[in-house]
Amino acid sequence: MGNGGRLMDRREFLKSLTGAAASFCLGASVSCDRGKPAQSASTMPNIVLFIADDLGxxxxxxxxxxxxxxxxIDRIAAEGMLFTNAFxxxxxxxxxxxxxxxxxxxxSNGVTGLTHVRKRLMLSPFHRTFPELLAKSGMETAFEGKWHVAPYFPTGWxxxxxxxxxxxxxxxxxxxxxxxxxFIRANRNNPFYLELNYMDTHRDDAGEFHFVPQFPVDADTISVPDYYTLPDWPEVRLxxxxxxSNLLLMDSMIGTVLDALDRNRISEKTLVCFVSDNGPPFPGNKMTLYDRGMAVPLIFRWPGKIEAGTRSNALASTIDIMPTLLEASGIPAPESAQGKPLLRLLQAENESAFxxxxxxxxxxxxxxxPMRAARTRKWKYIRNYSDDPVGLDQCSHMAWARKICELPNQGWLRPRAPEELYDLENDPHEQTNLVADPARLQDLAAMRHLLDEHMRSTRDPFLGKSFDQRQ
Known part of the structure; x- marks a missing residue:
């Protein structure tokens, strides 16, 4: 499970085909040597990052x-800060x-699709990652679970x-x-980073979920959440x-990890973060850039640093996690990072101008x-670069999912429009496209400009591309 030895420069490492082959088999640890640690490891907090898969x-x-x-997971929020607008x-x-x-x-990092499908999109080992920077500063770094960033490369890289x-x-x-x-017990006296990537709320290879016997949920006593924008049919509820049921299993395992921090008396010096990687795996949610596809739970807990039971309404992005964890560890974020540290928000400073x-x-x-989106507090603007339907992903074999697509507001098998504009204050579930509304021309122009400026500043190759009518 573990990897010993020095951290090598990955450029040096990649020159050796024999070494590369060996490390692929063994999962050897490799990292760039990019200077001295920013601070003593003894002053750094432990970090535990929980990443859920397809959690709404x-x-x-x-x-x-x-x-x-x-x-x-509620305990993490009750003892820390919850973000209500994280994407x-x-x-x-x-x-x-x-x-x-x-x-x-x-x-910017080149990972623009599923890497097990398109291997050329795997994250290049020459990109800086925050686990690498934490390791170079003296932390013991480990992860367990899903590895979907570069699944055919060794994680030590x-x-x-x-x-x-x-x-x-x-x-x-x-x-x-x-x-x-x-791992927590073995490293309780030294700073560590532990990343736990749960897959419980991801469908299996057949596109199905199965009940976990220890965590029964009665389909007749629940209702489909409004924000899913799906009909409350018995098949959907089941x-x-x-x-x-699988979410409750994950929650239970997270509780065991939190208990281990308590038992080893290191909760007070451990920064905990919980986040999901995208919206839930139901039609019209995951794979879309509506809030139900791109909004996620984001929670931080750091006793003595973050006031318990607080909330932030600031617009947060998951690109902010890297600079936040590095700043908490006293490590400067690399110039390549495009996110912003959240520590000021975590310490209850002004969020309106964030x-x-x-x-x-x-x-x-x-x-x-292909699509791009800009989201302010009031407006969502989506620019589609082709009319390819969103599709049903792993739900495509389900009769109820295909039946849903016959409903007027469930066009997941129909061609997409070039542009979409939604008033989130009056239409939070993004049901009425206002692109053709003459009264919204000024708002549409402003959102177009906002997205263009973002794409220009980040050198997005889709800037200026026309709509591709393929259907």
Whole structure:
């Protein structure tokens, strides 16, 4: 599970084909030597990062879900700060996770689609990641679970000294907290970074969820959340109940990790972050740039540094996680990082001027799905670069999912329009496209300009591309 030895310069390492082959088999730890540690490791906090897979924005009870109770993740929120307006950079696993690690938008770090499908899109080992910078500053770094950023490259190239789970996809599912608890015990006297990537709320390879016997959920006692914008049909509720059952399993395992921090008396010096990689795996949610696809739960807990039970309404992006964790550790963020540290918000400073807008994008998921979005507090503007339908992803085999697409507001199998504009204050579920409304021409022009400026400043290759009518 662990990797010993010095951290090598990855350029030096890649010159040796023999060494590369060996490290691929062994998961050897490799990292660039980019200077002296910014501060003594003894003054750095421990960091635990929980990343959920396909977990919806408001699916936790602390975010208002009355269908179930998630006591352990709720505990993180009750003892820390919850962000009510946090967004991913892409509503797809690989691009979203690469943005968390690099602090960059997908078109900047090159991970613009699912990397197990398009291997050429795997994150280059020459990109800086925050686990690498933490490791170079003296932290013991480890991860367990899903590795979807560069699944065919060794994780040591990205700063992880230890890999607590196997290298095959069948080993990505975390089945218990045993290894995480042991890692915490073994490193309780030294600063560490532990990343836990749960897959429980992701559908299996057949596109299904299955009930977890220890966590039953009665489909007849729940309702489909309004923000999903799906009909409250029995078939949808049954699928949702299975999804919730798996969410409760993840919540339980997170509770075991939190208990281990308490038992080893290091909770007070541990920064905990919880986030999801995109919206829930239901039609019209994941893979879209509506709020239900790009908005995610984001929670930080750091006793003595973050006031318990606080909320921030600031517009936050998951590219902010990298600079936030580095700043908390006393490490300067690299110039390549495009996010902003959230520590000032975490310490209750003014949030209104933090950010005017967040931006998100899609280029590929499994299929080509090019779009870009700008989101302010009031407006959402989506620019589609082709009319390719969003599709149903892993729900495409389900009769109820295809039946849903016959409804007027469920056009996931129909061609997309070139542009979309939504008034989030009056239409939070983004049901009425105002692009053709003459009264909104000025607002449309402003949002177009906002997105263009973002694309120009980040050198997005889609800037200036025309709409491709392929259907």
């Amino acid at each position: 924005w408001k699916d936790l009870s602390y975010y208002g879900n009355s269908n179930i109770t998630t006591p352990n 991913v950079t892409a509503s797809s696993c690989s691009p979203s996770r690469a943005s968390i690690l690099t602090g960059q938008y997908p078109h 990205y700063g992880y000294r230890q890999r607590l789970s196997g290298v095959l996809p069948k080993d990505f599912l975390i089945r218990s907290s045993e290894r995480a608890v042991e 699928d949702l109940a299975k999804y919730y 950010r005017e807008a967040v931006f998100a994008e899609m280029t590929y998921h499994v299929n080509y799905l």
